[in-house]
Amino acid sequence: MSPFEKDLSLLIRSRYPIIYLSTLEEDRSLKTLENIARSEGRELRTWRCTSGLSGSGGATTDLLAALGQISKEAAKPSLFMLYDVHPYLENPMILRKLRDLAELLKTTQSALFLVSPSPLVKVPEELADEIWVVDYPLPAISDLSALMDRTTSNFSDRVRLTPSGRERLLESLLGLTEKAAERVILKAFLAGGELNENDISLIQSEKKQILRRTGILEYYTSGETLEDVGGLDVLKKWLKKRGDAFSEEARAYCLPSPRGLILFGVQGCGKSLVAKAVANLWRLPLLRLDIGSVFGGLVGESESKIRQAISVAESLSPCILWIDELDKAFAGVRGYQGDSGTQNRVFATFITWLQEKKKPVFVVATANNPGELPPELLRRGRFDEIFFVDLPGKLEIEEIFQVHLARRQRDPLNYDLKSLAKQCEGMSGAEIEQVIIDALFEAFTEKDTLKDEHLTAMISGDKNRDIEPFVPLSSLMKEDIESLRSWARGRARWASRQAPPEIPPLQAASGRRIEV
Numbered sequence: 192m193s194p195f196e197k198d199l200s201l202l203i204r205s206r207y208p209i210i211y212l213s214t215l216e217e218d219r220s221l222k223t224l225e226n227i228a229r230s231e232g233r234e235l236r237t238w239r240c241t242s243g244l245s246g247s248g249g250a251t252t253d254l255l256a257a258l259g260q261i262s263k264e265a266a267k268p269s270l271f272m273l274y275d276v277h278p279y280l281e282n283p284m285i286l287r288k289l290r291d292l293a294e295l296l297k298t299t300q301s302a303l304f305l306v307s308p309s310p311l312v313k314v315p316e317e318l319a320d321e322i323w324v325v326d327y328p329l330p331a332i333s334d335l336s337a338l339m340d341r342t343t344s345n346f347s348d349r350v351r352l353t354p355s356g357r358e359r360l361l362e363s364l365l366g367l368t369e370k371a372a373e374r375v376i377l378k379a380f381l382a383g384g385e386l387n388e389n390d391i392s393l394i395q396s397e398k399k400q401i402l403r404r405t406g407i408l409e410y411y412t413s414g415e416t417l418e419d420v421g422g423l424d425v426l427k428k429w430l431k432k433r434g435d436a437f438s439e440e441a442r443a444y445c446l447p448s449p450r451g452l453i454l455f456g457v458q459g460c461g462k463s464l465v466a467k468a469v470a471n472l473w474r475l476p477l478l479r480l481d482i483g484s485v486f487g488g489l490v491g492e493s494e495s496k497i498r499q500a501i502s503v504a505e506s507l508s509p510c511i512l513w514i515d516e517l518d519k520a521f522a523g524v525r526g527y528q529g530d531s532g533t534q535n536r537v538f539a540t541f542i543t544w545l546q547e548k549k550k551p552v553f554v555v556a557t558a559n560n561p562g563e564l565p566p567e568l569l570r571r572g573r574f575d576e577i578f579f580v581d582l583p584g585k586l587e588i589e590e591i592f593q594v595h596l597a598r599r600q601r602d603p604l605n606y607d608l609k610s611l612a613k614q615c616e617g618m619s620g621a622e623i624e625q626v627i628i629d630a631l632f633e634a635f636t637e638k639d640t641l642k643d644e645h646l647t648a649m650i651s652g653d654k655n656r657d658i659e660p661f662v663p664l665s666s667l668m669k670e671d672i673e674s675l676r677s678w679a680r681g682r683a684r685w686a687s688r689q690a691p692p693e694i695p696p697l698q699a700a701s702g703r704r705i706e707v
């Protein structure tokens with residue numbers, strides 16, 4: 192039996208009478224229960240509203256009649272698997288019957304499984320003590336390995352994979368349901384006439400599409416590394432120190448897997464950039480959760496989406512789950528029940544998972560304003576650390592210039608970075624990058640090489656070139672940034688050792704600026 196099957200079997204043997212199994216994979220969950228039933232000598236019976244209770248012979252397409260039949264036959268050790276019962280859980284007759292049946296089942300060796308594609312949004316009060324809710328996990332590597340053997344059995348001579356290639360190919364299938372994985376394997380085979388390591392990239396791009404269809408998770412591939420991040424030395428050191436924290440060696444050393452980080456702070460200073468760079472630093476897959484799009488749709492859909500996202504992330508673990516703009520998603524959670532509590536329920540699901548997650552899913556959450564976040568999120572045990580990403584200090588600005596000049600094939604040694612950094616005090620990384628891009632355009636139009644004077648013109652303005660000075664966002668948001676800093680004191684760690692710059696007073700009322 193698989194670990195999941197063992198867990199379920201334990202529930203059954205401990206006489207949990209009703210188990211709600213939420214899954215999109217009816218075939219797989221049926222196999223799971225068949226396995227358990229077989230190894231424990233129980234009978235497996237199924238019920239659908241179209242065909243009634245298997246093996247009953249009578250008219251049991253009516254759920255009430257089927258439940259009556261089950262109570263009569265429950266003395267024989269059995270697992271009863273009932274499909275799509277969730278809409279019936281509004282019916283008082285059914286609830287009463289289920290409650291009576293639960294009492295009876297506790298005295299027998301039988302259990303009832305309610306299998307449904309949607310999660311149980313709200314356990315009916317009447318059944319709160321009787322129902323145990325389980326999310327059926329997506330296929331693990333071992334399941335995928337068996338699936339691969341089955342799917343390729345007709346063309347096994349054209350599977351050209353080394354053992355490590357096979358391992359990597361199976362890993363690339365993680366996060367998919369069995370049916371989706373099967374389709375992807377077949378497609379990869381048909382596209383090239385054989386299955387080999389080159390198919391991994393095809394599988395990954397298919398997976399990207401499939402995950403995108405969930406509407407909330409994006410399988411993110413990016414080339415950013417920590418070398419692309421200027422400054423933020425404390426944060427970088429923290430991340431580097433945990434580079435091998437997901438390895439077997441770390442487990443053997445009894446190190447816990449890192450849980451996650453909150454990065455908050457000034458716009459355009461590298462929070463999202465760091466989230467992308469961590470994935471490459473740790474060589475883990477990066478999943479981006481669009482928490483805003485979790486909300487909306489039908490009642491119960493938001494919960495279903497967040498659970499689905501969690502389940503995909505766990506099946507891909509170890510991985511990084513990047514949640515941008517956490518503050519915007521959960522800003523209203525304190526008490527406001529305007530949307531019939533959906534936001535609160537999603538929040539509760541999320542926070543419970545954060546607290547209890549066993550799988551190595553490292554969460555990187557970014558926020559502009561942590562004061563908006565529900566305080567429970569910031570409590571110890573949910574994230575390892577809260578970092579405040581402030582405006583870059585002078586030396587950091589130099590580093591950011593280095594990164595962006597080098598990225599555009601300019602040798603940083605050819606520029607007076609000290610003087611440029613002084614002029615750029617108060618700017619964010621995104622603004623410094625914009626200054627470089629604007630200066631490159633200017634130099635290009637003048638058919639010149641990029642020089643200090645082009646950069647200076649873009650920062651301080653240049654009448655001769657008809658360029659207005661750059662107005663950093665910080666000078667317009669002085670109070671906001673100062674209040675962020677005072678919030679951070681005692682609550683968060685500065686991501687950089689350097690003293691943050693004084694925010695320069697607004698010098699020019701008009702000027703150029705960028706939206707970040």
Ligand SMILES: Nc1ncnc2c1ncn2[C@@H]1O[C@H](COP(=O)(O)OP(=O)(O)OP(=O)(O)O)[C@@H](O)[C@H]1O
Nearest residue numbers: 419420421458459460461462463464591620621707
């Ligand atoms: N510290 C930095 N080093 C190098 N580049 C930076 C840095 N900070 C920002 N940038 C540049 O600015 C771009 C935008 O930054 P990023 O998206 O990471 O900001 P953010 O802090 O997430 O902002 P927001 O709060 O608006 O989401 C980056 O892609 C990068 O090119």
Ligand SMILES: [Mg+2]
Nearest residue numbers: 462463515557
């Ligand atoms: Mg961002």
